[in-house]
Amino acid sequence: MNQDSEHLRLLSIFHYIVGGLAVLFSFFPLLYTAMGSFFIYAQRHTAYKPGQEPPPEFIGWFVVGIGLLFFLIGLTVSICIIRAGRALAKRQRYWFAFIVAGIECIFMPFGTVLGVFTIIVLSRESVKQLFHLETG
Secondary structure (H helix, E strand, O other): OHHHHHHHHHHHHHHHHHHHHHHHHHOOOHHHHHHHHHHHHHHHHOOOOOOOOOOOHHHHHHHHHHHHHHHHHHHHHHHHHHHHHHHHHHOOOHHHHHHHHHHHOOOOOHHHHHHHHHHHHHOOHHHHHHOOOOOO
16 A cells, blocks of 8 residues: 555656646747737738738638637646646545546647556555455
């Protein structure tokens, strides 16, 4: 059991690290939001030559929306990863941590490694007992 506790502690720490990196990377889509805002600004404030059509404004709004959407998705996933680390540390919310580990497997390379190791550790019967789950 002591080895299981140590594995859960290490997984918790690594979840905090990967969650922090995910928060950092979730800010990159805001570059698209800035670019889309520039498109909107340029369309409204640029004088075009006669016969020259400006690009439609909805393209800028579309790029802004996509940037915000990916930012919010990244931030949500990051928060879930950090909360899963906290759940592992407190030995609570077993299924939440298990599902987040499965979702982490999408994010190569760190998320995949962390997700696989988390699933392996959480699949042990002795770890399930630490979470006070019914084993049958």
